[in-house]
Amino acid sequence: AQSVTQLGSHVSVSEGALVLLRCNYSSSVPPYLFWYVQYPNQGLQLLLKYTTGATLVKGINGFEAEFKKSETSFHLTKPSAHMSDAAEYFCAVTDNTNAGKSTFGDGTTLTVKP
Amino acid sequence: DAGVIQSPRHEVTEMGQEVTLRCKPISGHNSLFWYRQTMMRGLELLIYFNNNVPIDDSGMPEDRFSAKMPNASFSTLKIQPSEPRDSAVYFCASSLGDRVNYGYTFGSGTRLTVV
Numbered sequence: 001a002q003s004v005t006q007l008g009s010h011v012s013v014s015e016g017a018l019v020l021l022r023c024n025y026s027s028s029v030p031p032y033l034f035w036y037v038q039y040p041n042q043g044l045q046l047l048l049k050y051t052t053g054a055t056l057v058k059g060i061n062g063f064e065a066e067f068k069k070s071e072t073s074f075h076l077t078k079p080s081a082h083m084s085d086a087a088e089y090f091c092a093v094t095d096n097t098n099a100g101k102s103t104f105g106d107g108t109t110l111t112v113k114p
Numbered sequence: 115d116a117g118v119i120q121s122p123r124h125e126v127t128e129m130g131q132e133v134t135l136r137c138k139p140i141s142g143h144n145s146l147f148w149y150r151q152t153m154m155r156g157l158e159l160l161i162y163f164n165n166n167v168p169i170d171d172s173g174m175p176e177d178r179f180s181a182k183m184p185n186a187s188f189s190t191l192k193i194q195p196s197e198p199r200d201s202a203v204y205f206c207a208s209s210l211g212d213r214v215n216y217g218y219t220f221g222s223g224t225r226l227t228v229v
Contacts, residue, residue: 032215043118043205043220051215090157100145100211101170102218106156 002027002093006105014113019063019078021108023091026072033074034092034102035065044090050074061085086112118221120206126227132194135224137206138187145211147218148181148191152202163189164211196228 007022025031032051036044048059055067061084065076074091088109092102119138127133139146147162161171163183171181178197183189193200203225207218 034217036218036220043222044207044218045220046217049215049217094214100164100209100214100216101147101159101162104157104159 002031002095002103004091004093004103004105006089006091006108008108009106010109010111012111012113013081015083016080019076019081019085019110021076021089021091021110023065023074023076023105024072025074025091025093027093027095029095032094033065033067034094035059035063035074035076036090036092036104038088038090038107040087047076047089081110081112083112083114086110118206118208118219120204120221120224122224123222124225124227126229127196129197129228130195131228132192133196133200133226133228135191135204135206135226137189137191137221139189139206139208140219141187143208143210143219144186145209146183146189147207147209148189149205149207150202151205151223157205160191193226196226198228201226201228 003026005024034049035047037047038044048057050057050067058064063078088107090107091105094102121136145164148160150158160173161181166183181191203223205223207220209218210216
């Protein structure tokens with residue numbers, strides 16, 4: 001069975017500050033990990049993904065995430081927050097069973113203060 | 115590609131009425147997922163299909179909910195009869211089920227309000 005825990009349902013940062021959204025996963029097999037972003041009144045969009053290979057993954061809008069197997073983590077970061085980054089962020093894990101079904105975390109709402 | 119297309123974008127209906135939500139996945143994607151999102155319960159997986167076959171419907175809340183996928187390019191989620199507690203945003207997503215590292219493409223959702 002696989003699961004995802006996102007630490008902190010709400011994160012608030014100032015514009016220009018570092019963004020750190022935390023995600024820990026549990027999977028009995030090598031995981032595939034994803035971050036999605038949801039802007040108000042929109043569907044979720046794929047931000048970045050880890051499959052195999054390089055553990056530091058770069059995504060859209062300057063976000064990146066690092067897969068750390070020893071810590072079972074896949075935290076999302078961005079060096080400098082922009083007002084347009086305000087959204088809800090979801091971490092998800094998939095394994096090689098269940099026709100690609102992903103398990104999603106509960107989401108973290110990011111607020112960016114001017 | 116136009117992405118995953120959901121219709122209608124908004125639906126307001128009276129309690130007891132039948133509601134049908136529609137989804138057109140991305141051409142070539144063979145897995146399709148229906149989700150419900152509310153403030154209280156977050157994102158919930160209702161049912162998913164692979165190659166048009168329902169694989170897991172354990173998330174369907176009650177017998178009032180049903181879903182079909184008659185072909186690779188169309189799926190419906192039906193609620194009959196609808197109740198106020200069904201008010202939510204319903205998302206459809208599609209993926210390549212045999213490529214587990216692919217990720218999902220979500221539609222824009224249908225906002226359902228049952229009064």
